[in-house]
Amino acid sequence: MSLDTELDIKQTKEIVRLTLSEQISNRLRDMIIQNQLAPGDRIRERDICLELQVSRTPLREALQKLASEGLIELVPNCGAVISAPNPEEIADMLQVLGVLEAFAGERACALVTQEEINEIKALQYEMLAAFARGDRLGYFKLNQRIHLAIITAARSETLLSMHTRLNARLYRIRYQSNLRNELWGSAVSEHNDILAALEERNAEKLSRVLRQHLRSTWEKVSEVMMAEDH
Amino acid sequence: MSLDTELDIKQTKEIVRLTLSEQISNRLRDMIIQNQLAPGDRIRERDICLELQVSRTPLREALQKLASEGLIELVPNCGAVISAPNPEEIADMLQVLGVLEAFAGERACALVTQEEINEIKALQYEMLAAFARGDRLGYFKLNQRIHLAIITAARSETLLSMHTRLNARLYRIRYQSNLRNELWGSAVSEHNDILAALEERNAEKLSRVLRQHLRSTWEKVSEVMMAEDH
DNA sequence: ATATGGCATATTGTATACCAAATGTCAAAC
DNA sequence: GTTTGACATTTGGTATACAATATGCCATAT
Structure with missing residues (x-):
């Protein structure tokens, strides 16, 4: 893939x-x-x-x-x-990414189509499949695609371009973190919440869950970074 | 200046x-x-x-x-x-800018120093002075500086760079709008609210007021754009 | 009269050679 | 040991050439 x-x-x-x-x-x-x-x-x-x-x-x-x-x-x-961003910068970027995704969630709840929800649900199942197989690469990429799908559903070019840029800067470190972290599948339950909030079209909830999701991403990433940094 | x-x-x-x-x-x-x-x-x-x-x-x-x-x-x-962004794109950018500033407000409430608050208050008075004189250019630039000061107080490089980029794309149209709109001083009361929320360090309030502020910015900008578009 | 095709011209995209300025290295001088 | 200075390397910038593409124009065909 x-x-x-x-x-x-x-x-x-x-x-x-x-x-x-x-x-x-x-x-x-x-x-x-x-x-x-x-x-x-x-x-x-x-x-x-x-x-x-x-x-x-x-x-x-x-x-x-x-x-x-x-x-x-x-x-x-x-x-x-x-560029070699330090942990503070990574944390900073992840926080802003969380804010952007939270906003995307708000808008998505108002604008998402049933088709898009179905597609996201399908991706979710594929991700669970990858997790069950222990396929970390597949899991990671499906995770990315789900988030991209939510951003896309928000229908904001500005949001999409900012998210894309920020994501590019974070991609490597998140990928490394996903490969190494013991808790690499811990986001599964959070993703269930995300999907649920989207299906209910509960903007406030989706927004909150997405921002929290990026906070726990930071926890996992920082763990791996600290370990690598000796 | x-x-x-x-x-x-x-x-x-x-x-x-x-x-x-x-x-x-x-x-x-x-x-x-x-x-x-x-x-x-x-x-x-x-x-x-x-x-x-x-x-x-x-x-x-x-x-x-x-x-x-x-x-x-x-x-x-x-x-x-x-680039010649159309009204939809402008609205889109202003919304995202509002989200960024709202987040900046949240962080600023936690991190701002008394010195910074004093400086923002001083800028606020200068802005009122410019308004009283009918000095639209001075008013506009002080307005910009106030917002920049809030972003700076949030102490997030990512936020600052994203805000700077987005602001550059919006600068021209906002400036034109400020020059032509009858209601060019209508943001004065909103700025009072902003300063008040910052002084109380009320993150939730500041965040909300800033986002609302950018919404009313859009109202003013769109008015001028529609008028120009014949 | 309109449309099609082709040509000439202008502009951009890429490659290359070249020079100046900055940087890093290393040995000699103190 | 520190400093100085010469040298090689690399980048920043210019000039130039040429290819690829776009644009405008005109003649021809319908």
């Missing part, structure tokens, strides 16, 4: 045309998210140019984009380093 | 060194915010290069940055056009 599973299903109307710099930034973003480029690593322009077989111009445009997304930091005359 | 009034007061310790692409993106951002580049306008690389006396490479890097901030749209092979 790839990150862009939708491509298998959705019929894209237009032919997608990406500039080279977009392709590069997408590729680098994936490499960062998947930890092929680790936090603190320095990006050497020449090396990446050789590796991806592109010239410096589009690569540097891609770096600018990633920098403004917060995935890398551009130090003048020192080049680009992969 | 310039946008960066602080420079007059604050002693900057280090010498700030910005890369050329940063300087360019800052300049273009200001030009967009101040309506020197109007929504829908197309940016011709060569023209801007001549105007700013820079080469294409750093200019294009700057454009990438602005595009990822949502201030311009980059259409492959067609160049850059200044």
Whole structure:
């Protein structure tokens, strides 16, 4: 299952045309998210140019984009380093993500269609299946898709783009945390609450549960971070 | 009073060194915010290069940055056009901004210092002074500074950066709205409520008032937009 | 008159070479 | 041991060339 599973299903109307710099930034973003480029690593322009077989111009445009997304930091005359957020920053981001999802929940309760609820329920069952099999990767990705589905149901472009950006910055650490934490399936019951609140279209409840959900995410993530940090 | 009034007061310790692409993106951002580049306008690389006396490479890097901030749209092979958000998008952004400020208010109540409250109160009086004089520009900028002060008091980098980005996209339209709307001073009483809630450190109240404040901002902005749209 | 197709022109996308400035390293001098 | 300075490396920026695409125009066909 790839990150862009939708491509298998959705019929894209237009032919997608990406500039080279977009392709590069997408590729680098994936490499960062998947930890092929680790936090603190320095990006050497020449090396990446050789590796991806592109010239410096589009690569540097891609770096600018990633920098403004917060995935890398551009130090003048020192080049680009992969961002290495500390626990405080992670906690901060997760809190804001919680606020965004809480708002998404509010709106979703008013705007979600029965079809979307059914789809989320299906994803929920798939996630339970992955959990039963001990399939951590599948579990994690389905978890992500459920949250994305709720954001989508909120029908707010601004919300979606902010969530996407923030999520990209958190993806790696959440993934690592999911792989390592003993309690990797502990969100199952919270997800039941989320689904229940959505089905009742109880905005206040869904909002509250989602924000709480991100708080407990922080607890799990911090546990793993502290352990790694010796 | 310039946008960066602080420079007059604050002693900057280090010498700030910005890369050329940063300087360019800052300049273009200001030009967009101040309506020197109007929504829908197309940016011709060569023209801007001549105007700013820079080469294409750093200019294009700057454009990438602005595009990822949502201030311009980059259409492959067609160049850059200044974003022209429609009323629905504006409403959407203002709602999310309201959510962010509400959260900032919550945190600020817990973290704000007495000094900061005093400063916000001072800004409030300055704003009242500007209102009394009919100084719309001064009123608007002080209004912005008050909100920024609340965000700052919340002590969340993520929140600050998201707020800054969203605010940049909204700045122009809010400024125009402030200039033209009959009710340009109607936020004065809301600001009294905001300050009161902050002084009481009443998180729930401040959060609610701030979100409501952005809702009434939308009412004023939409009024002006509708009028302009014929 | 409208529509189609093709051509010329303008603009963007990418590659490359080059230079200046900044950084890091390492050895010599004190 | 610390400082100084020369050197190699890397990045920031410019200039330029060329390819790909978009745009506008005109002639032709219907």
